[in-house]
Amino acid sequence: MKQIFAKPQSMTDKVSHYCPGCTHGIAHRLVGETIDELGIADRTIGVASVGCSVLAYEYFDVDFQQASHGRAPAVATGIKRVHPESIVFTYQGDGDLASIGTAEAIHAAMRGENITIIFINNAIYGMTGGQMAPTTLLGQQTTTTPEGRRFEEMGAPIRMAEMLATLDGAAYVARFSLHDIPNITKAKRAIKKSFQYQLEGKGFTIVELLSTCPTNWGMSPNESLEWVQTDMMKVYPLGEFKTPEEGEKK
Amino acid sequence: MKQIFAKPQSMTDKVSHYCPGCTHGIAHRLVGETIDELGIADRTIGVASVGCSVLAYEYFDVDFQQASHGRAPAVATGIKRVHPESIVFTYQGDGDLASIGTAEAIHAAMRGENITIIFINNAIYGMTGGQMAPTTLLGQQTTTTPEGRRFEEMGAPIRMAEMLATLDGAAYVARFSLHDIPNITKAKRAIKKSFQYQLEGKGFTIVELLSTCPTNWGMSPNESLEWVQTDMMKVYPLGEFKTPEEGEKK
Amino acid sequence: MTYEILIAGFGGQGVMSMGMLLTYAGMLEGKYVSWIPSYGPEQRGGTANCAVVISDEEIGSPVVTEPTIAVIMNLPSLDKFEPTVSSGGKIFVNSSLIAKDVSRSDLLITKVPANDIAGELGADRIANMVMLGAVLAETRVVSEESIIESLKAVLPPHRHNLIPLNRDALERGKALVLAKE
Amino acid sequence: MTYEILIAGFGGQGVMSMGMLLTYAGMLEGKYVSWIPSYGPEQRGGTANCAVVISDEEIGSPVVTEPTIAVIMNLPSLDKFEPTVSSGGKIFVNSSLIAKDVSRSDLLITKVPANDIAGELGADRIANMVMLGAVLAETRVVSEESIIESLKAVLPPHRHNLIPLNRDALERGKALVLAKE
Amino acid sequence: MDKRVVFDENRCKGCELCVPVCPVDIIFIADRINKLGYHPATVTEQDKCISCMMCAKICPDLVIEVFKPEKKVAG
Amino acid sequence: MDKRVVFDENRCKGCELCVPVCPVDIIFIADRINKLGYHPATVTEQDKCISCMMCAKICPDLVIEVFKPEKKVAG
């Protein structure tokens, strides 16, 4: 028998603290596979953010910094400027990146920092128990929108990928999803591309990933995958919004 | 003789502290004219930001709050939520709005806050003596880019209007210029529109205005107007990027 | 009399609500009461515990460091809290999930196969109420009636249909202890 | 000997560089020196002043609150600083822009039509050097040679062609004082 | 016969994501409770497994390893 | 004749923005220095002014007021 699927080597053996069925775990694995395939574990430096993925450093066998809430792109900037030859990636949630860390994400992109951001959009604050995120859908109930998010009071979901694609400094901007195998495969391809572009010095790359939060959505893990497809994808179209080859797509 | 041009009534008599030929003064007047024409001086609340326009409250005869650097949209949010019937506008520079205040501007837009932002883009930090702004052009010399802004280190200018236009919460997003009379006239029309939309409860409105900083650009006031036309407008196209009627334009 | 109660288990085992019901019931009975939760980093799963004080006197410290009653729903909690129980205290162990024995000899030990009994009642989630029944029977910290009253107050009206099931679970736990006696 | 010098005027009148040249010259002459600028909120225009201390001893306070020498380039500065000058001190007034007289009688007053003379030299911007010439002649705080040396050090090489003009301006200011004597 | 899918049971959180993706429908949730307190997913009918890796690719917790019989070169 | 353009001289900062926009080229910078320390812009040939408001519209400092002769209604 030949092993055809195994835990990536760049990942540790620790059982994650993520809830059952949370797709954070899938995103982790895709990053791990990418690091393995590109053979860059020895020169990769990860930046963990504050959110459910705060302990990401426990799961990757590469150097890591734990950043303050929202500031991972600034921390990554500091690292990359000191070690331009290293591969630096941040792993951030939507509260972290699209709310408190909006400025840091946008300005890292504006500067064309040669880093990669893995952006987990689960339309909610997972770690703090299910508050509204800027990415929360209209009508979606959270602990801070108990009647569902209403446009009149809290506006409409922010689309980070589309926004970042307007910046000349951004080289690669894509959004994919983790809700089924074909999409996971595409997500993996995008993550690998983003790291590859970084290796080539192309500049700022970001992959937004639609992800689940069964716990705070109040759904089973399988219902959650379904909801990504039926509801989230309507608001968050998938695809590449900007590539170094072609520039912004519309 | 009939007076056909006079200081707007909603403005005070104080001589401004702006440098000779700085177009901040023109923007002030256009706002004053708008307040006069809409007859809203009694219910307008301005929010001054930190930048050369920090003393804006000295020049308008309306209630004012002075906000901390970059946070004017948050302050305006606080005011508007308490007095939804009032007309609330912020007046912010590009350091204030496009750098430190990026998140506050974007999230006010995302929420669809029913406020108006007058955004003075002069491609530099005026008040602090001419540092690079996120809007500084490539090659432009500033005290913090003594050799000119280089893409490799500091990326490319941020286009706030284009970025904000991607948000569903934003109702009206426009960019005009103050460098000659026809453009001043268009700018005035846009400012008035933005206030009018606010009166109609249409939501978030912003008018970006290309403006000069003769002092820190190291040019005469008239050369500065010229530079807006020849250099800035290439990077910052003028026009309406989103209107409540038609949505985002491209 | 002051009861210092510690309840610990996996997140999702109803550890917190056991504590809340005791607290509420204590209040209904005119006692001084306090409840303090403690969570791990996990939103779901992981360990969780809560500390309840029910007393005839005003409560100084609501923090429980040496419980007089310990209710242990899973193995990691046994390992963590067994050593802290006050000598002469009572320890309740969910024997459905914990094979290991309590090693201390200065405690009154009650083993409750809470999940098994709950399974028999057709509702895994009710294991905590089975356990609670046993605790009430053994300690009499509050009455069963007060617990039922508390349930009524805590559950939203459209969930009141669950009360009979909860009562059954309490009874089964109680019966276990009484049988032992 | 300690000179405490205050120089004040509109932004753009070269007030700061007058102070810097004095400071640099003092250093070249082996004195203890310090220079402190003070600006209004305006980037251009508005008022500006600087405080220079030149001393044979180590400088305690570099802040000048009671100047022994005051160089006044515009009217608002006269109003603001005339009262602060140390009794027996020397005050220099740019009479091109200041019509008003100095009212104190305990000061040595020197009026210098700095802008007019600069105009005669064909360079409005050089008014500060005319004034400086007068100050040097009257106070001898540093030598003219040291000022010229300082100019060489402070100006970038491609501006050294301006040195003769500056020297002329200094001379004109000096001549004014010497003529008075 | 060697196993084609190996579930590291004590990592499993019983989320059931792997269950519906299996094209041959052999993954089920066991009655037992694992060290983490969950009912783990498992496969007993190893011979039916086609080594498609679907389960492994959707599993968020690195529970599953997949194997494929080596091709026996004829001769 | 009444003035068509009135320059509030002590507000003027001598920036010269008004100078090139005047279609009839009557605005010039005076030799004198005003209260603010600037050479103010000014107009002496009031009769040439066509009340076009260009100068007022570009002036950042609210220096300029513009007047227009009332139309005398015939009769």
Next chain:
Amino acid sequence: MANETVLMKGNEVIGEAAVRAGCRYFFGYPITPQNELPAYMAKRLPEVQGVFVQAESETAAINMVYGASGAGARVMTSSSSPGISLKQEGISYLAGAELPAVIVNMMRGGPGLGTIQPSQSDYFQATKGGGHGDYNMVVLAPASVQELADLTMDAFDIADKYRNPVMVLGDGVLGQMMEPVAFKERQSAEFVKDWATTGKQGRSKPNLINSLYLDPEKSAEHNEELHAKYMTMAKNEVRYEVKNLEDAEVVLVAYGMMARITSSVMNKAREKGMKVGLIRPISVWPFPDEAFEMALPQAKAFLTVEMSKGQMVEDVRLAVNGRAPVYFYGRTGGVIPSPQEVMEQLEAVYAKVQGGEA
């Protein structure tokens, strides 16, 4: 719920107390261990025509508070340690512009991301000025869920009375614990906010909310006025509880949750016949110096206990000013000193005092 006793979580009690004190605006950002408070407000405020806004960050939240307060509203924000650090500039602005607001800090262990467990290690930040410039604010430190209710209500009145921010300084345990609480009926004075920016509404002079004073003399004057106000606050707003000071030879000093535990220890010590008293500062700024004057004639030593490495103890030393030794015991990082530990410390100090060592 008027005056009836209910069982509620501390964080929710703050919310209900605020609403009953007339607070209608809440701007906040999620952080453990205070999330129950914004969640409560999100549900509760719309019922009373109030507004809840989840801000994009703590920085934005405190500036929304600035805007709303400047517009004349009773307004509140809450967070926990790292989030409160992000509000420091805003707090300094509120003080500088003389704006009333209530800021809640349910402290967790630091420094940095630290832990979500309870702590008292932001005492210095709260009382000495975590923000820049000379300013002070009344800082109230409740020790029970009932006091959370009472002091939150007081906080709004104090804020409006002095036009100054007020902080409610709790910890993670206090916020998440449940205890019975009765909301007291109370009348708060009417505050006329004729300085608020409401739009001129016919006023001849526009109102201005501002903290900028470019002229140093004006700036100094403004600071003198502020200082005079702080001194008035320092005189009027001192709150504390003392127990058994009459004959206490050793006086325990603790605030908040720690005072509960310390009080238990004191009772046990008394049972053993030890002459032990307790000072519990309720306002930690202004610090209750006068309580120490009451204790000092008899007291031979003080033992300060905190969930920190020693912060309030400096204020204790300043109050005692060398007249008796001041000892300290503290735990950090989310560990709450147990009654047993505190008793050990107390016994050691007591022994020294008895031995004439202290």
Next chain:
Amino acid sequence: MANETVLMKGNEVIGEAAVRAGCRYFFGYPITPQNELPAYMAKRLPEVQGVFVQAESETAAINMVYGASGAGARVMTSSSSPGISLKQEGISYLAGAELPAVIVNMMRGGPGLGTIQPSQSDYFQATKGGGHGDYNMVVLAPASVQELADLTMDAFDIADKYRNPVMVLGDGVLGQMMEPVAFKERQSAEFVKDWATTGKQGRSKPNLINSLYLDPEKSAEHNEELHAKYMTMAKNEVRYEVKNLEDAEVVLVAYGMMARITSSVMNKAREKGMKVGLIRPISVWPFPDEAFEMALPQAKAFLTVEMSKGQMVEDVRLAVNGRAPVYFYGRTGGVIPSPQEVMEQLEAVYAKVQGGEA
């Protein structure tokens, strides 16, 4: 420029000193009165293959510092009061993750936007912990342009030695004034940063920069280790200057720019035959308690002078601990107390002492 005396602005001197101390990374955001420093670095760093980045905000800047320091670099940021408030969370993170960095605060008057004029009103923020959690950092307060150079260099060594942020606390005047300065040749110890995230580079265990300790016991342990380190810093890094303490009956206490003025006053007082001395804390954390022990046998009173409403005076009181009266004089908002004012205050205190009143 080795060892030769040059005339430079204080802010630029900090930059040059940093470069000579091996600092190659600067992340900052403009604010008056420290703008000459980033401008200097923008020009100077590329000459030495260093990197200057103007961050989008002070918050971003301090977090870039975190990243660069964690990556093993000597790194610096600077700002002034409101900007330093925005860095408080980041400073707490640096302390929590044990990262060396030099942070410059050229103080201006607060609170709020305040004024761009000089001040010393961020003393509490700097020394007591403006950020959350228990942490300390060495805070150096230079009083001349020469000392700006020397202490900036020291700051980098101290930071690396303890893996802790160090603050250089100046004020607007110091930053903008020109004085002659000579950059001293110096050797700084080599620091092996085997903890830095460089990519594993063959290491078997990955390096981690972190301040999160979810388990309270671990968190407490981490805090104990940090505290032990702070106590070592407190012992080793005390710096101060004393003058005329031998016979001083009244001792002036002042730091930074204020100490210059106070020193002038002391000289004038001595000329008048008054027995006056001076303590100038150079490290304001750790506070030089021992200087007070030197003064106390003779001293009958202390007079602390600050450009604030009284912040360092608390540390003076703690050091004196009731053994002599401590008086205070301060001005705020950008006003620098003049020698004349200080002399008046001194004479009043002196009179009290002579009259046996003190």
